[in-house]
Amino acid sequence: MRLQTHVRPAVSGVLLACALALGGWNSAYAQKRPNILWLTSEDNGPALGAYGDDYATTPNLDRLAERGQLYLNAWSNAPVCAPARTAIITGVYPPSTGGQHMRSQVRLPDGMPMFPQLLRAVGYYTTNNAKEDYNVEKPGQVWDDSSSEAHWRNRPEGAPFFAVFNFGISHESRIRQRPHEPVHNPAGVRVPAYHPDTPEVRRDWAQYYDRITEMDVQVGERLAELEEAGLVEDTIVVYFGDHGVGLPRGKRSLLDSGLRVPLIIHVPRRFRALAGEDYAEGTETAHLAGFVDLAPTMLSLAGIRPPEYMHGSAMLGPFRASPPEYLHGFRGRMDERYDFSRGVRNQRYLYVRNYAPHRIYGQFVWYMFQTPTTQVWNALNDAGRLEPPQTFFWETKPAEELYDLERDPDEVANLASSPEHQATLQRFRGVLRDHLLSIRDLGFLSEPEMHLRAGGGAPYDLGQDERRYPLSEILEVAEIATRPSISAGRELTAALGHSDSAVRYWGAVGLLIRGASAVEGALFELRRALGDGSTSVQVAAAEALGRYGAIEEDVEAAVAVLVARANLDTNDLFTTMLALNALDYLDERAAGVVDLLRELPREREGMRRQFQRYVPQLLDKILADLE
Incomplete structure (x- = not known):
């Protein structure tokens, strides 16, 4: 049986040329190609019997593990x-394509198919x-069928399938x-140390x-179905599961609880020869x-x-590579809330x-706050009834965690x-820096700035x-x-005068992070930044002055800038969201603009x-707090 090398009308000749140029079809497979069946679940970590979880009831997956291989250290690259x-469908880290933010839609560069x-x-x-749910636009037809009716049974006779x-x-x-009437007894739950036991x-x-x-x-x-056929x-x-457990401090958290799957x-x-010797x-x-x-x-x-x-690198097949020494994860905007x-x-x-x-770790993400665990956990914290480590989720983050x-x-x-882990810390710092530079991580541009610089093109090309x-x-x-332990007021103030708006943005953010004393030492530069040519710089400077300015006129000017940038009629969506995120942290200092909001x-x-x-979610939260 010869390999079919024709191209269906919906698939461009460019893709065929790309596939063949990348190695074409290995002659060892000329007689038979493997079908591939993917079974994916949502919002669950390795809570399976096969992973040693005695509380779990998963006989089918346990049997699959008995006749397959189980990966102990598998990571989703993002916790949502x-x-x-997006990482799965491209094989590329989303911060490299600009697709790191939740529910963003960016273009892929030419020559990067799914x-x-x-x-x-x-x-x-x-x-x-x-489910597709990619943060990047599809470059033409990706699937023969992507729907609730899609099934390998519908394939042409003799065709291998990827389903x-x-x-x-x-x-x-x-x-x-x-x-819902619990089947698993709640009394048998192992409540993790970071959650309150309620x-x-x-x-x-x-x-x-x-x-x-x-x-x-x-x-x-x-x-x-496979067996019957x-x-x-x-x-x-x-x-595989798509990321960690769908509870707060699991999903959306850049920790093993949010990334291990x-x-x-x-x-x-x-096809055992494809699997490798181990x-x-x-x-x-x-x-x-x-x-x-x-x-x-x-x-x-x-x-x-x-x-x-x-x-990424292949784990199986003729092009399999050595396993990586490190895994990399990222967290960007989570729905309406910016983080990095x-x-x-x-x-x-x-x-x-x-x-x-x-x-803080537990910023108000509307969707997350619909979960009873989030609500009761937040209420207990507000009431002062928690002790560490259960308080950590509601506190600001350290610059580094190990x-x-x-x-x-x-x-x-x-x-x-x-002290005894400083060598490990230094090693990881270097690994991360090398990775950021290698993939050209676009996260160091604010979301509106990234789109502005991309100019309607693929952010990947910009990067x-x-x-x-x-x-x-x-x-x-x-x-x-972003290292508040470093006294860098002079350097950050100088950064506000840099020719690159991204440098100016981080200068303003650095002053914001350091609070009142840093803001007091850079009043002239922050006031000037309220009129910066970059709206992202304006927003960062306005939050710094709005939260920590000691002069009423400075606060009023900062709030006015944020309200202006929060207007969806005169700003792009991401600038509007950036401004509303900042306004939410001004608390009572924004009370005078409730009617405008x-x-x-x-x-x-x-x-x-x-x-x-x-x-609407951001505005509702701000107004509820102020009113």
């Missing part, structure tokens, strides 16, 4: 769905049932769905495990694996050499660098200031252009700005559906 899925397009180009029938089935039953929204928290955790059991049943149904020996099965891969005997049924591997590795792995299994632009952190882990330690240490994952699996003992994005220079100032527009014609709720 859309950025995580990996199912490369599979289609060499004859695979590709289906997705049904995805996504299970939403374990999603955050289903953990809090009521009424009936509401136990109930949410128990329901989480109930939903995982329901998900496991759905997995079993899909595996049974006689395709078990022809199909590689991959199961289950990953089980079964390679049937006829693969055996019913085994575990400690190899590190990240979501950026999934795309190159699928291409390798199909005999296609992964493109050099992909940041980057993380690195190896087999033992997790390092987190927080570039917004003036923001956790020993072997000794501290709940990640509550920050070792960043530990690769040192002239338009002098990352090394910007990073140097951002590192100083009530009159601000909440929507704009033509706005993407996924963005429509963000401005």
Whole structure:
């Protein structure tokens, strides 16, 4: 049987040329190509019996692990769905493409297809049932079918398939769905050290495990379909969750609790040569694996050499590479709330660098606050009824975090200031810096600034252009700005006069982070920055003056700038959101503009559906606090 090398009309010849140029079809597969079945679940960590969790009830996934290989150290590169899925579909870290923010939509550069397009180009029938949720625009037709009806059964006769089935039953929204009668006894829950032990928290955790059991049943149904069709020996099965548990300090958190996921891969005997020498049924591997590795792995299994632009490396197939020594994670805007952190882990330690240490971990994200655990946890903190480490989620972040994952699996003992861990800390600092520069991380531009500089083009192309994005220079100032322990008032004040607006932005942010004394020492420069040519610089300077200015006229001028920039009729969406985030932190200092805030527009014609709720949610929160 010869390989089909024709291109379907919906797939461009460019994609076929790309697939063939990347290695084409390995001759070893000329007779038979493996089918690939992906089973993905939402918002769950490795809470499976196969991972040693005695509280879990997951017989189908446990059986899959018995005839496959279980990855102990698999990471989603982002702790929330859309950025995580963006890493999966491209094989590229989203901060490199500009797709790091939740529910953003950015263009991919020319020549960077989504990996199912490369599979289609060499004859695979590709289906997705049904969630996509990418932060990047699709560059043409990606799937043969992406719908609730998509199924490998619909493939042309003789065609291999790559089929995805996504299970939403374990999603955050289903953990809090009521009424629900718990099946798992809440009394049996192991409440992690960072959560308060309350009936509401136990109930949410128990329901989480109930939903995982329901998900496991759905997995079993899909595996049974494969068996009934006689395709078990022809199909590689991959199961994974898309990020950590859908509870606060799990999902959205740049910690193992938000990033570690289950990953089980079964390679049937006829394709066992693709799995590598260390693969055996019913085994575990400690190899590190990240979501950026999934795309190159699928291409390798199909005999296609992964493109050099992909940041991940193949875990299986003829192009498999050595496992990485480190995994990398990121956190950007979470729905309506801006934040900025980057993380690195190896087999033992997790390092987190927080570039917004003036923001608390548990910022008010409307969607997260619909969960009973969030509500009761926040209420207990407000009432002063918590002790560390349960208070940490409601406190501002340190610039750096370092956790020993072997000794501290709940990640509550920050070792960043530990004298005996300084060598480890320094090593991780260097690894992170090298990574940021290597992938050309676009997170050091505010979201509105990134889009402005991209000019309607692909942010990735912007990031690769040192002239338009002098990352090394910007990073140097951002590192100083976000380490409040460094006395750098003079350097930050000088940065406000820099020719690059991103440097000026980090100068203003650094003064904001340091509070009243730093703001007092840079009044002239901050006042001038209220009229800066960059709206992002204006917003950062206005928050600094608005929160910490000691002169009433300065506060009034700062608030006026923020209200002006929060007007959706005269600003882009991301500037509006940036300004509203800042206004929310002014508290009573913004009380005099309540009427103006009530009159601000909440929507704009033509706005993407996924963005429509963000401005109203921010305004509602600000007004509720002020009123």
